[in-house]
Amino acid sequence: MSSSTDQSGLSRRAMLGVVGGAGVAVGVAGASIAYGPQGTAHAADVDGPIEFYGEHQAGIVTPAQDRLHFAAFDLITESRDDLVALLRAWSEAAAQMTAGRPAGATGAVDGHPAAPPDDTGEALDLPPGGLTLTIGFGPSLFVDAEGRDRFGLADRKPEALAELPHFVGDALRPEISDGDLCVQACAYDPQVAVHAIRNLARIGFGKVSVRWSQLGFGRTSATSREQTTPRNMMGFKDGTNNLKAEDTALLGEHVWVPEGEGPAWMAGGSYVVTRRIRMTIETWDRTPLGEQETIIGRTKGSGAPLGGVKEFDELDFGKAGADGTPAIPMQAHVRLAHHSTTNGARMLRRGYNFTDGSDGLGRLDAGLFFIAYQRDPRTGFVPVQLNLASDVLNEYIRHVGSGLFACPPGVKGPGGFWGEGLFG
Amino acid sequence: MNAPHNRLMIGGALAATVALALAGCGGDDAGGGETPAGNEIAVTATDTECTLSKTDLTTGNYTFAVENKGTQVTEFYVYGPDDLIVGEVENIAPGLSRKLTVPLKSGSYQGTCKPGMVGDGIRQTLTVTGDDAAAADDAELAAAVATYKQYVATQADELVTLTGQFTEAVKKGDADEAKRLFPLAREPWERIEPVAEIFGDLDPIIDGREGDVPEGGEFTGFHKLEKDLWETKDISKSGEMADKLLTDVKEIAEKAKGAELTAAQVGNGAKELLDEVASTKMTGEEDEFSHTDLWDFNANISGAQQAIEALRPVLAARDAAFLGTLDTAFKNVNDTLAQHRKGDGWKLHTELTDADLKELSDVINALAEPLSHVGAKVLPTQ
Numbered sequence: 001m002s003s004s005t006d007q008s009g010l011s012r013r014a015m016l017g018v019v020g021g022a023g024v025a026v027g028v029a030g031a032s033i034a035y036g037p038q039g040t041a042h043a044a045d046v047d048g049p050i051e052f053y054g055e056h057q058a059g060i061v062t063p064a065q066d067r068l069h070f071a072a073f074d075l076i077t078e079s080r081d082d083l084v085a086l087l088r089a090w091s092e093a094a095a096q097m098t099a100g101r102p103a104g105a106t107g108a109v110d111g112h113p114a115a116p117p118d119d120t121g122e123a124l125d126l127p128p129g130g131l132t133l134t135i136g137f138g139p140s141l142f143v144d145a146e147g148r149d150r151f152g153l154a155d156r157k158p159e160a161l162a163e164l165p166h167f168v169g170d171a172l173r174p175e176i177s178d179g180d181l182c183v184q185a186c187a188y189d190p191q192v193a194v195h196a197i198r199n200l201a202r203i204g205f206g207k208v209s210v211r212w213s214q215l216g217f218g219r220t221s222a223t224s225r226e227q228t229t230p231r232n233m234m235g236f237k238d239g240t241n242n243l244k245a246e247d248t249a250l251l252g253e254h255v256w257v258p259e260g261e262g263p264a265w266m267a268g269g270s271y272v273v274t275r276r277i278r279m280t281i282e283t284w285d286r287t288p289l290g291e292q293e294t295i296i297g298r299t300k301g302s303g304a305p306l307g308g309v310k311e312f313d314e315l316d317f318g319k320a321g322a323d324g325t326p327a328i329p330m331q332a333h334v335r336l337a338h339h340s341t342t343n344g345a346r347m348l349r350r351g352y353n354f355t356d357g358s359d360g361l362g363r364l365d366a367g368l369f370f371i372a373y374q375r376d377p378r379t380g381f382v383p384v385q386l387n388l389a390s391d392v393l394n395e396y397i398r399h400v401g402s403g404l405f406a407c408p409p410g411v412k413g414p415g416g417f418w419g420e421g422l423f424g
Numbered sequence: 425m426n427a428p429h430n431r432l433m434i435g436g437a438l439a440a441t442v443a444l445a446l447a448g449c450g451g452d453d454a455g456g457g458e459t460p461a462g463n464e465i466a467v468t469a470t471d472t473e474c475t476l477s478k479t480d481l482t483t484g485n486y487t488f489a490v491e492n493k494g495t496q497v498t499e500f501y502v503y504g505p506d507d508l509i510v511g512e513v514e515n516i517a518p519g520l521s522r523k524l525t526v527p528l529k530s531g532s533y534q535g536t537c538k539p540g541m542v543g544d545g546i547r548q549t550l551t552v553t554g555d556d557a558a559a560a561d562d563a564e565l566a567a568a569v570a571t572y573k574q575y576v577a578t579q580a581d582e583l584v585t586l587t588g589q590f591t592e593a594v595k596k597g598d599a600d601e602a603k604r605l606f607p608l609a610r611e612p613w614e615r616i617e618p619v620a621e622i623f624g625d626l627d628p629i630i631d632g633r634e635g636d637v638p639e640g641g642e643f644t645g646f647h648k649l650e651k652d653l654w655e656t657k658d659i660s661k662s663g664e665m666a667d668k669l670l671t672d673v674k675e676i677a678e679k680a681k682g683a684e685l686t687a688a689q690v691g692n693g694a695k696e697l698l699d700e701v702a703s704t705k706m707t708g709e710e711d712e713f714s715h716t717d718l719w720d721f722n723a724n725i726s727g728a729q730q731a732i733e734a735l736r737p738v739l740a741a742r743d744a745a746f747l748g749t750l751d752t753a754f755k756n757v758n759d760t761l762a763q764h765r766k767g768d769g770w771k772l773h774t775e776l777t778d779a780d781l782k783e784l785s786d787v788i789n790a791l792a793e794p795l796s797h798v799g800a801k802v803l804p805t806q
Contacts, residue, residue, distance in 0.1 A: 076786050076787075076790070112800050112803075114688060114799055114800040114803055115796075115797055115799070115800030115801075116796045116797065202793070205789040205790050205792075205793040206753060206789065206790030206791075206793060206794075207790075209782070209785075209786040209789075
């Protein structure tokens with residue numbers, strides 16, 4: 001945190017009293033991030049609010065915040081009206097919480113003392129914290145495993161939301177995979193992110209049930225040139241070559257769904273793939289440094305590509321090393337994942353390091369919660385992951401959870417709601 | 425019972441405070457079901473007379489304390505206009521006293537004793553003046569509380585009866601019969617447990633789990649006998665513990681029947697029953713030796729449902745849509761639970777799969793969330 005709550009004057013309680021609406025909130029926060037129509041961002045302000053309303057959902061090209069709470073939900077209602085009511089209620093609460101206000105009409109402490117508070121209260125006195133909430137719709141929302149059209153949405157299911165194929169080495173556990181809906185909460189303060197998911201889950205009781213959720217304690221990708229590249233749990237810089245918020249043309253080409261591609265309701269949206277990648281940390285840690293670097297294809301210290309000098313040096317796959325073999329080995333992770341070897345596939349990665357304690361055998365249950373946004377998974381994540389079948393890195397990782405969701409465009413303004421176009 | 429005793433104690437202390445505050449404020453027993461001291465009217469019934477201590481009244485709840493000093497069995501009625509019965513208490517034997525609480529709006533009423541329980545009776549005119557809106561509100565809440573208190577009384581009696589049968593079987597050394605009766609004796613307890621919890625000291629003695637007993641304390645009550653039956657498999661020395669349980673149960677049953685409640689407490693009690701389900705029945709902690717948690721689960725739900733039934737007229741008037749949400753949520757819980765019926769009883773907790781528990785957890789959450797707002801919705805409007 002760069003500044004205290006008192007300095008910013010943006011505590012949630014204070015804002016409840018002072019600020020009337022989200023639009024005003026942005027004005028109040030003098031140091032807040034300003035967004036253009038493309039959702040591109042300028043410098044990160046760890047305390048200020050990020051605008052909820054817009055052409056695209058926030059939380060995709062938004063400079064990746066430090067903390068994550070990601071939750072997948074299953075609908076337990078059969079009613080389409082319930083689903084719409086839920087999305088309305090969620091959107092309203094999301095607008096409140098991302099603006100740094102408590103959820104509900106009376107918030108955490110201004111309701112009737114005889115009634116449970118609308119908001120759970122643990123984010124009182126905390127600044128908005130750059131909170132973004134991003135929703136996605138899973139394939140099972142449209143057609144379930146038995147082929148039923150649960151909510152009359154089957155004919156609106158995007159073809160791009162095709163089930164992911166089996167990938168070599170997958171060890172997926174159903175109970176931490178998939179889901180009808182997902183919400184990604186990112187913030188600079190973990191309590192702000194957890195508060196948001198907790199309150200959305202509470203609003204959803206009776207309509208949705210949390211299927212699984214994942215905390216991430218540190219970002220593993222830079223999504224803006226203003227950010228330094230963070231390190232993953234293997235100790236390597238991750239996301240050096242990621243798509244960045246400033247790459248407006250590339251974002252249009254690889255992240256946002258253009259009008260006329262797939263169903264109309266997805267125009268301006270994106271598709272997210274999540275993978276809970278457990279790392280066998282202990283065996284990785286016993287691997288010699290040189291071998292770690294040839295597995296990844298970059299140096300561990302600077303993050304420079306092997307054969308290069310600096311982190312952002314171009315990957316030169318033709319360059320030979322001292323022994324005449326390619327400096328970046330043929331099975332190196334960066335080579336297999338690079339768009340030059342995957343038919344041009346690119347994604348905006350936005351993953352987080354996680355650890356869920358240890359596994360009972362004295363080993364860290366840790367790894368990378370991979371999150372990637374793309375225009376179409378069939379030309380994004382799928383070819384990349386298929387190409388990684390021969391990745392030596394696979395020896396040290398297991399994909400144990402998987403999710404695929406269609407993220408609709410942004411909510412245009414107050415009164416609108418997440419996925420409105422899907423029901424129009 | 426809930427795991428942390430502290431919470432029960434706080435709950436009990438709060439309830440007691442509320443009751444005291446209401447009794448102390450004299451004029452306005454908002455929804456309490458009982459009347460403040462000033463609103464009690466002594467009725468002396470003989471074979472030829474019917475004397476009321478007060479006949480000029482302001483709107484509100486009144487309790488008629490009827491004492492039969494005659495030689496015949498008598499009844500007491502309060503009649504409104506056109507002889508409509510506002511309230512009645514029957515079968516008062518000579519020498520006995522009975523009470524009747526009724527809400528009275530402005531108007532003229534007749535307090536009536538009927539020695540021999542026949543005829544028009546001996547009538548005294550009651551004149552009531554004052555604000556009807558407030559009185560109607562009070563009356564509605566009072567009626568809800570009175571209905572619920574009747575339920576508590578019935579369950580308290582059943583609790584004593586079934587606990588008596590259970591402890592008798594234990595003392596006879598009939599383990600099979602005791603095991604059969606154990607979950608059944610717990611049902612009335614679980615239906616009204618929030619009321620029992622008002623009496624903080626007794627609840628842990630009767631229903632404390634082994635892990636709840638403080639260092640150096642004694643493990644007593646239902647769950648001690650449960651352990652003797654299922655775990656230790658030796659009830660040859662359990663007689664004394666069985667006697668103690670029955671004594672404690674009788675004491676708490678009497679206290680529960682006399683407990684002063686507000687409508688909000690009735691509503692919150694329903695929510696607390698769902699908390700019970702969520703925190704100890706879902707996890708199988710309640711009956712860790714017998715695994716008969718679903719009997720308790722079902723009893724908690726039916727107790728909560730009875731509380732809402734009592735409050736139904738109030739909720740229907742104040743927020744019909746909300747009441748509809750509750751009804752649907754109760755139905756979903758009952759339908760889901762019904763899948764786990766087995767013979768006359770239920771599956772054991774150990775027979776439930778993780779998927780079963782998840783499904784139950786979802787419907788419980790769906791019910792508990794709206795239920796947590798009932799208390800605030802049935803506050804007096806004044």
